[in-house]
Structure formats: structure tokens, C-alpha cells
Amino acid sequence: MRHPAPALPTRLGFAVLLAAALAACAPTRPAPDAAPPERGGVEAVPSAEHALVLVSIDGFRWDYLDRGDVAAPTLRRLVAEGVRAERLVPVYPSKTFPNHYSLVTGLHPEDHGIVNNTMHDAAVPDSAGGAGRFSLSDRAAIADVRWWGGEPIWVTAERQGVRAGTVFWPGSEAAIGGVRPSDWLVYDGDLPYAARVDSALVWTGRPAPRRDRFVTLYFEGVDTAGHRFGPDAPETAAAIEEVDAALARLVAGLEARGALDQTDLVIVSDHGMTALAPDRVVVLDDVADLETEVEEAVWGQTAGVWPAAGVDVDELVARIDAVPHVRATRREATPERFRYRASRRIPPVVIVPDEGWTVSSREYVERYPDRPSGGGHGYDNELADMGALFVARGPSFARGVTVAPFSAVDVYDVLAEALGIRPAPNSGDPAVADRVLRAPAER
Known part of the structure; x- marks a missing residue:
């Protein structure tokens, strides 16, 4: 992908x-x-x-x-x-x-x-x-x-x-x-x-x-x-x-x-x-095949994926959630205080990075090795x-x-x-x- x-x-x-x-x-x-x-x-x-x-x-x-x-x-x-x-x-x-x-x-x-x-x-x-x-x-x-x-x-x-x-x-x-x-x-x-x-x-x-x-x-x-x-x-x-x-x-x-x-x-x-920094990036490719397992993704400080057909969603969630500096859940299991479950526009797999961390792809990191920099938002409210x-x-x-x-x-x-x-x-x-x-x- x-x-x-x-x-x-x-x-x-x-x-x-x-x-x-x-x-x-x-x-x-x-x-x-x-x-x-x-x-x-x-x-x-x-x-x-x-x-x-x-x-x-x-x-x-x-x-x-x-x-x-x-x-x-x-x-x-x-x-x-x-x-x-x-x-x-x-x-x-x-x-x-x-x-x-x-x-x-x-x-x-x-x-x-x-x-x-x-x-x-x-x-x-x-x-x-x-x-x-x-x-x-x-x-x-x-x-x-x-x-x-x-x-x-x-x-x-x-x-x-x-x-x-x-x-x-x-x-x-x-x-x-x-x-x-x-x-x-x-x-x-x-x-x-x-x-x-x-x-x-x-x-x-x-x-x-x-x-x-x-x-x-x-x-x-x-x-x-x-x-x-x-x-x-x-x-x-x-x-x-x-x-x-x-x-x-x-x-x-x-x-x-x-x-x-x-x-x-x-x-x-x-x-x-x-504040953001290029050394605080979670590369999703490290735990998921973006070509075969991910149909669509949202990147950055608020992240998520739409799994491809046939993918074991729970197993994919577990793999992503095991990565340091992110939490991953199914849409319907996001923290209740987020009020972020009921819309079909929310990704089926929601990824919440730790403050200051960014979810990205290997392609993007290699293309822009000095990013992200400056500041960002989107994290836990x-x-x-x-x-x-x-x-x-x-x-x-x-x-x-x-x-x-x-x-x-x-x-x-x-x-x-x-x-x-x-x-x-x-x-x-x-x-x-x-x-x-x-x-x-x-x-």
C-alpha cells in the first residue's frame, strides 16, 4: 500500500x-x-x-x-x-x-x-x-x-x-x-x-x-x-x-x-x-504487510487501518498493539471516554500513539528521513x-x-x-x- x-x-x-x-x-x-x-x-x-x-x-x-x-x-x-x-x-x-x-x-x-x-x-x-x-x-x-x-x-x-x-x-x-x-x-x-x-x-x-x-x-x-x-x-x-x-x-x-x-x-x-521528532516514529510495515493486509490507512498522530478482506482482524490488532509506543484496538473497543466507536467512518482498527510519537510507513520514512519535526496533535484528548x-x-x-x-x-x-x-x-x-x-x- x-x-x-x-x-x-x-x-x-x-x-x-x-x-x-x-x-x-x-x-x-x-x-x-x-x-x-x-x-x-x-x-x-x-x-x-x-x-x-x-x-x-x-x-x-x-x-x-x-x-x-x-x-x-x-x-x-x-x-x-x-x-x-x-x-x-x-x-x-x-x-x-x-x-x-x-x-x-x-x-x-x-x-x-x-x-x-x-x-x-x-x-x-x-x-x-x-x-x-x-x-x-x-x-x-x-x-x-x-x-x-x-x-x-x-x-x-x-x-x-x-x-x-x-x-x-x-x-x-x-x-x-x-x-x-x-x-x-x-x-x-x-x-x-x-x-x-x-x-x-x-x-x-x-x-x-x-x-x-x-x-x-x-x-x-x-x-x-x-x-x-x-x-x-x-x-x-x-x-x-x-x-x-x-x-x-x-x-x-x-x-x-x-x-x-x-x-x-x-x-x-x-x-x-x-513536539515531534523523526526518532519517535512507529513504522507500521514492521508488523503488517501494507500490500496484502491493509486496504486503507490513516497515518500520523491519529492512526488506523481498514484490514483487507480475509485478514484476521483480532490477530492484526494484537500484532500492532504489541509494538512499543502505540495502543491498537478494534473500533468497538476504543476507550469509552473517547466516544469514538459508533461511526462507520472510524477505521475498524484504531491506533493511538503515545504523545510525541507518529505512525508512518517505511516508504514515507525513507523518503523523508527528517520528518516528522516541529509539532503535532491528534493524541489522547x-x-x-x-x-x-x-x-x-x-x-x-x-x-x-x-x-x-x-x-x-x-x-x-x-x-x-x-x-x-x-x-x-x-x-x-x-x-x-x-x-x-x-x-x-x-x-
């Missing part, structure tokens, strides 16, 4: 982005649901002035703010004026697409279907009738609604009459449940941070009824630097400072129109980062280095408080509560909202 080189996300040109943004249609929104949720017997009625901006800093480890070499005055201001979680615990696998989608649906990957950044599913056939494949670089797959389960927060909002916009977010390019955000952009990693922030400011600054009350922002640079240089590198600190400058632009823009205190800012990340960020500041949130760690699936309920909309069914703990939000009478 051939081990392909890693794929890089497709980057559309700026002109393509603008054309797509202008063409992005706003579907007719269903009528609002009957009543907003209640907390403590008091209706959580959304204010006409109140907006919420959800910001993702991809790859921002929970403890980066505590580094002495990181200048992040805006983030630290938001912490001082709001609420911070000691750590946001990602879902397993601690990868970008599964976690971003869990943040906005309140569901685990086995329930919403985005079980990895790369996956395949025979029930989503491609144009040739084979198993459909999903990857970050496949624009058609990303826009294909068949991959996306659950109900993301922008759909929840639009269905209840709350206008939404997304300056990038996994899932926002598909018409999930037949609904798109009123405003949305096709992902373009070359779009400057300032332009992203300005889009959010424009959308939240329009007069009603065209004003977006929920908007997402996405910044990928910290993750990119962490992968290339490692979590402790000065380049990663510099990337954090670039994001902080973008947040300063957002805050200044809101302050300039007197809207900062009527806007909730929720800053999250999807996962953390840990309870490892400290996989921990993510949660900071919130605004009229809905507590002030000057640090709370105990909670899960990425808990964020959806918090967002819905802050917006005053009824959440869709989800796996989050509703008690988390009580820890991070002010009482309704105080808002």
Missing part, C-alpha cells in the same frame, strides 16, 4: 473569495421557534443590540498565554475582564475539523460524522461509485452536506430568526439542514487577518434587520507555526502576537462604535500542540499538551473568573444560552453555562 505525501489545504485566490462571498446566497429562514430557553425562571431574551463573535485560534494550547515570551495584551485584557477555563478539553481525536465541528454542534465526532481531517465512507459514494473521500484539500467534499451531521450553531440561530455570518469555520460552506449562514466566506488562508476582522465588524455593524448577531472568525497561523517549528519556538510566539493584533483590531472597531459592551467575544481553540483555550468577555459572561476544565462539546450550549436561542439536542453539560455566564438578571 502506498503512503501518500501529506496534503496541504487548497488556497483560493482573493478574487475567487470575493466572488464566492458575493454569490453566497441567504436561504429563507424558518420562523423563529416558539420561545427562548429559560434559566432560573427568567427568560433569556436576546437584546436587539447584543451580538456574539466566536473566534477560533487554531492550535492555541491552553498554556500559551502563560509563556513569558508571548506578548498578547488583548487576550490578557479579555481574560481579566471576562472568564477563562483552566483548559478546554478537546474531543478525540484532537484534530482541527472534528473539534471545530464539535464546538459548534455540542456533539462528539462519532455523532456528527467528522471523525478526522481525512476519512472515507462507502455510504457517500464518489462520482465513480466508489467510497467517498473527505479531506481538508477537497473543496467539493467540504461543501457536500452528506458529510456533516448535527446542527451547527449558525443553523440553530438562523432557524430562530437570529442572523449569522461565518468568516471561515469547518462546515459553514455546506447547506446543513438546507440552511447556510446569511453571510459566509469560502476558506482562503491567504486572506489577511485585518480583512477577516473587518468583515466581522461590517456584518455586526449593519442596521437591523441585516445585522448579524452571531459571527465566527478563524485564524490558522498559530497552528501553522506550531506544526512547522514546534510549540515552544519563537515563531509560534510571533504567530500568537499576530493573532493578538487582529483581536486588538476587533476590540478597537467595536469600541469605536460603542458596541464593545454589547458584544460577547468568545475565544476558543480546537486543540493544543506537542486528556493529555495536557492537547488542551485548548476558552476565554469569554461580554455582557453575558462572568467577569474576572477562572473555571475548571470543561469539554469542547459544552461550548455549543454556552453559545446558545448567550444568544438566547433554544439549543438543538447535544451531548454538552448544561451546567457549564451556569459556571461561565452571568445570571440573566445581571445581563
Whole structure:
């Protein structure tokens, strides 16, 4: 079996982005649901002035703010004026697409279907009738609604009459449940941070009824630097400072129109980062014949295989599990806390490397002997280095408080509560909202 080189996300040109943004249609929104949720017997009625901006800093480890070499005055201001979680615990696998989608649906990957950044599913056939494949670089797959389960927060909002916009977010390019955000952009990693922030400011600054009350922002640079240089590198600190400058632009823009205190800012990340090294690699060929025993494989810090027909799966699992620095199980025997069993998109054999280790093939190792390097993620979601960020500041949130760690699936309920909309069914703990939000009478 051939081990392909890693794929890089497709980057559309700026002109393509603008054309797509202008063409992005706003579907007719269903009528609002009957009543907003209640907390403590008091209706959580959304204010006409109140907006919420959800910001993702991809790859921002929970403890980066505590580094002495990181200048992040805006983030630290938001912490001082709001609420911070000691750590946001990602879902397993601690990868970008599964976690971003869990943040906005309140569901685990086995329930919403985005079980990895790369996956395949025979029930989503491609144009040739084979198993459909999903990857970050496949624009058609990303826009294909068949991959996306659950109900993301922008759909929840639009269905209840709350206008939404997304300056990038996994899932926002598909018409999930037949609904798109009123405003949305096709992902373009070359779009400057300032332009992203300005889009959010424009959308939240329009007069009603065209004003977006929920908007997402996405910044990928910290993750990119962490992968290339490692979590402790000065380049990663510099990337954090670039994001902080973008947040300063957002805050200044809101302050300039007197809207900062009527806007909730929720800053999250999807996962953390840990150091990798080329001498911490498990070569799968050492225990399995990739040509005859493996039909398909997922490589890296979250790994797995689809055994070929006729292979004794239990015997293959035992061989892989006996290798140092990895654990291997059948899909249905993965740790219960992973919540990583129920989807057919999960490999039948799941391989979990030790922190800092990578599962690869002999061909890849020989071709790239200096890899992996820098940093990576995808490991056991309870490892400290996989921990993510949660900071919130605004009229809905507590002030000057640090709370105990909670899960990425808990964020959806918090967002819905802050917006005053009824959440869709989800796996989050509703008690988390009580820890991070002010009482309704105080808002």
C-alpha cells in the first residue's frame, strides 16, 4: 500500500473569495421557534443590540498565554475582564475539523460524522461509485452536506430568526439542514487577518434587520507555526502576537462604535500542540504487510487501518498493539471516554500513539528521513499538551473568573444560552453555562 505525501489545504485566490462571498446566497429562514430557553425562571431574551463573535485560534494550547515570551495584551485584557477555563478539553481525536465541528454542534465526532481531517465512507459514494473521500484539500467534499451531521450553531440561530455570518469555520460552506449562514466566506488562508476582522465588524455593524448577531472568525497561523517549528519556538510566539493584533483590531472597531459592551467575544481553540521528532516514529510495515493486509490507512498522530478482506482482524490488532509506543484496538473497543466507536467512518482498527510519537510507513520514512519535526496533535484528548483555550468577555459572561476544565462539546450550549436561542439536542453539560455566564438578571 502506498503512503501518500501529506496534503496541504487548497488556497483560493482573493478574487475567487470575493466572488464566492458575493454569490453566497441567504436561504429563507424558518420562523423563529416558539420561545427562548429559560434559566432560573427568567427568560433569556436576546437584546436587539447584543451580538456574539466566536473566534477560533487554531492550535492555541491552553498554556500559551502563560509563556513569558508571548506578548498578547488583548487576550490578557479579555481574560481579566471576562472568564477563562483552566483548559478546554478537546474531543478525540484532537484534530482541527472534528473539534471545530464539535464546538459548534455540542456533539462528539462519532455523532456528527467528522471523525478526522481525512476519512472515507462507502455510504457517500464518489462520482465513480466508489467510497467517498473527505479531506481538508477537497473543496467539493467540504461543501457536500452528506458529510456533516448535527446542527451547527449558525443553523440553530438562523432557524430562530437570529442572523449569522461565518468568516471561515469547518462546515459553514455546506447547506446543513438546507440552511447556510446569511453571510459566509469560502476558506482562503491567504486572506489577511485585518480583512477577516473587518468583515466581522461590517456584518455586526449593519442596521437591523441585516445585522448579524452571531459571527465566527478563524485564524490558522498559530497552528501553522506550531506544526512547522514546534510549540515552544519563537515563531509560534510571533504567530500568537499576530493573532493578538487582529483581536486588538476587533476590540478597537467595536469600541469605536460603542458596541464593545454589547458584544460577547468568545475565544476558543480546537486543540493544543506537542513536539515531534523523526526518532519517535512507529513504522507500521514492521508488523503488517501494507500490500496484502491493509486496504486503507490513516497515518500520523491519529492512526488506523481498514484490514483487507480475509485478514484476521483480532490477530492484526494484537500484532500492532504489541509494538512499543502505540495502543491498537478494534473500533468497538476504543476507550469509552473517547466516544469514538459508533461511526462507520472510524477505521475498524484504531491506533493511538503515545504523545510525541507518529505512525508512518517505511516508504514515507525513507523518503523523508527528517520528518516528522516541529509539532503535532491528534493524541489522547486528556493529555495536557492537547488542551485548548476558552476565554469569554461580554455582557453575558462572568467577569474576572477562572473555571475548571470543561469539554469542547459544552461550548455549543454556552453559545446558545448567550444568544438566547433554544439549543438543538447535544451531548454538552448544561451546567457549564451556569459556571461561565452571568445570571440573566445581571445581563
